Amino acid sequence: MNSQTWLLLLEGAWTTVWISAVSIAIGVVLGLGIALVRMLRIPFVDQLLVLYVSIARATPLVTLVLFIFLVAPTFGIVMNRNLAAILALTLNTAAFNAEIWRGAFLSFSKEQREAAMACGMTPWLCFRRIMLPQMITVSLPGLVNEMSFLIKGSPAIAVIGIVDLTRVTNRISAVTYEPLPPILAAALLYMVVIYALIQLQALAEWRAHRLAV
Amino acid sequence: MSEVPVVSLEGVSKSFNGVEVLRDIHLEVARGEVVSVLGASGSGKSTMLRCINWLEQPDRGTVKINGEHIGVDAQGKQMSVRALASLRARTGMVFQSFNLWPHLTVLQNVIEAPVHVKRIPRSRAVEEALALLDKVGMGHKRDAYPYTLSGGQKQRVAIARALAMAPEVLLFDEPTSALDPELVGEVLAVMRALSLDGYTMVVVTHEMEFARAVSDQVVFLDKGKLIERAPPERFFTAPESERVQRFLATHR
Numbered sequence: 001m002n003s004q005t006w007l008l009l010l011e012g013a014w015t016t017v018w019i020s021a022v023s024i025a026i027g028v029v030l031g032l033g034i035a036l037v038r039m040l041r042i043p044f045v046d047q048l049l050v051l052y053v054s055i056a057r058a059t060p061l062v063t064l065v066l067f068i069f070l071v072a073p074t075f076g077i078v079m080n081r082n083l084a085a086i087l088a089l090t091l092n093t094a095a096f097n098a099e100i101w102r103g104a105f106l107s108f109s110k111e112q113r114e115a116a117m118a119c120g121m122t123p124w125l126c127f128r129r130i131m132l133p134q135m136i137t138v139s140l141p142g143l144v145n146e147m148s149f150l151i152k153g154s155p156a157i158a159v160i161g162i163v164d165l166t167r168v169t170n171r172i173s174a175v176t177y178e179p180l181p182p183i184l185a186a187a188l189l190y191m192v193v194i195y196a197l198i199q200l201q202a203l204a205e206w207r208a209h210r211l212a213v
Numbered sequence: 214m215s216e217v218p219v220v221s222l223e224g225v226s227k228s229f230n231g232v233e234v235l236r237d238i239h240l241e242v243a244r245g246e247v248v249s250v251l252g253a254s255g256s257g258k259s260t261m262l263r264c265i266n267w268l269e270q271p272d273r274g275t276v277k278i279n280g281e282h283i284g285v286d287a288q289g290k291q292m293s294v295r296a297l298a299s300l301r302a303r304t305g306m307v308f309q310s311f312n313l314w315p316h317l318t319v320l321q322n323v324i325e326a327p328v329h330v331k332r333i334p335r336s337r338a339v340e341e342a343l344a345l346l347d348k349v350g351m352g353h354k355r356d357a358y359p360y361t362l363s364g365g366q367k368q369r370v371a372i373a374r375a376l377a378m379a380p381e382v383l384l385f386d387e388p389t390s391a392l393d394p395e396l397v398g399e400v401l402a403v404m405r406a407l408s409l410d411g412y413t414m415v416v417v418t419h420e421m422e423f424a425r426a427v428s429d430q431v432v433f434l435d436k437g438k439l440i441e442r443a444p445p446e447r448f449f450t451a452p453e454s455e456r457v458q459r460f461l462a463t464h465r
């Protein structure tokens with residue numbers, strides 16, 4: 001492989017990384033938001049969110065990407081490819097993240113919450129200062145898992161013509177007639193990204209040992 | 214005119230799933246008074262204590278902190294979350310299971326509420342917290358995380374955390390029941406010192422010695438009813454009710 005093909009490959013990697021990163025960032029926060037709204041048990045809204053979470057979790061990413069890209073124009077929304085990809089990935093990952101956050105919320109110690117209330121914290125302050133920091137630590141392994149699933153599922157965005165790290169290997173081998181080297185190189189790049197995430201997981205585990213009381 | 218009691222319960226009743234756990238409780242705690250609450254397991258001691266800071270909501274009756282209604286106002290209207298929180302901030306509670314916040318160090322546990330609830334400047338909160346930690350003998354552990362402490366140490370930190378809000382009354386729910394026997398003494402010693410400092414305290418306990426030596430009043434709950442209230446000498450030597458006599462006979 002020459003420097004030209006490496007450059008193409010890195011471009012593809014960059015596309016994968018930035019689209020995934022944006023989706024992950026929005027998806028983690030959106031998932032928390034969904035989990036919190038669900039804790040309020042607002043009638044109708046709650047059922048709607050349950051429906052969204054079940055559908056988004058059951059739909060293959062490729063289907064979701066295609067659906068959003070093809071359906072948006074019929075509602076008069078002009079959707080560029082990147083935006084459609086981010087929307088699809090975000091809707092998918094947020095649904096999984098919502099369940100992770102919800103689990104952390106539901107399993108949070110009632111005793112600790114009572115201690116917070118007893119010294120005059122409002123529920124919101126208690127959430128911000130006492131619950132959230134611990135929920136982050138507890139949820140991080142699950143969230144990181146979900147992040148790596150998302151990245152590994154991200155080649156689905158190629159279906160609407162985005163040249164990501166997987167798609168670009170096709171293009172390179174179409175020119176060089178040597179499919180193996182670009183695929184191996186792509187695998188290497190995926191591994192680098194996932195490895196970085198796993199480091200994050202290790203940090204979470206290091207912090208979590210304090211929470212075991 | 215007599216002083217307004219720091220805590221007053223008037224006709225407090227409470228049921229769980231149709232079972233009446235508290236029945237028409239009347240209790241007043243004067244400033245500086247230490248009241249011990251005794252009673253068999255399941256008699257409603259914790260529930261009564263938790264009604265004082267509204268962690269448990271009574272079905273009937275009123276609870277006042279320093280003459281101010283907590284939970285519902287005089288008209289029976291639910292008070293706002295914020296108003297309830299600021300009334301709770303005037304009470305301090307110490308739990309059987311310590312309930313320290315594990316993601317915070319000892320010092321951070323103690324300054325958390327003063328800084329974020331009372332909005333005291335951090336430097337002043339730290340100064341006051343260190344003085345309190347010294348008072349309970351935990352100054353040397355200021356930067357330790359709770360999981361590294363023994364039960365007795367955790368409970369002393371929890372006491373410092375409650376004191377940090379300068380509460381008008383301290384509520385203790387069996388503070389030594391979860392401790393290994395050899396650690397009970399260090400916690401009781403701290404509580405005894407607090408009583409000498411003039412703190413107003415309501416203490417649910419099974420420690421008869423402590424109740425006898427430290428309290429000004431002992432009250433006894435039986436099946437949700439407050440059936441005896443007396444100074445410790447009389448309570449332990451000449452209780453009126455036959456139920457208390459039996460209880461004491463089995464708890465020597």
Ligand SMILES: Nc1ncnc2c1ncn2[C@@H]1O[C@H](COP(=O)(O)OP(=O)(O)OP(=O)(O)O)[C@@H](O)[C@H]1O
Nearest residue numbers: 229230234252253254255256257258259260261387
């Ligand atoms: N949240 C709750 N839901 C249902 N029942 C409860 C609840 N809290 C307490 N009870 C019941 O109310 C009764 C009184 O409980 P409480 O904890 O006040 O007793 P206690 O005197 O503190 O007992 P112990 O000495 O065992 O701590 C018990 O029968 C208990 O099972």
Ligand SMILES: [Mg+2]
Nearest residue numbers: 258259260387
């Ligand atoms: Mg109890």
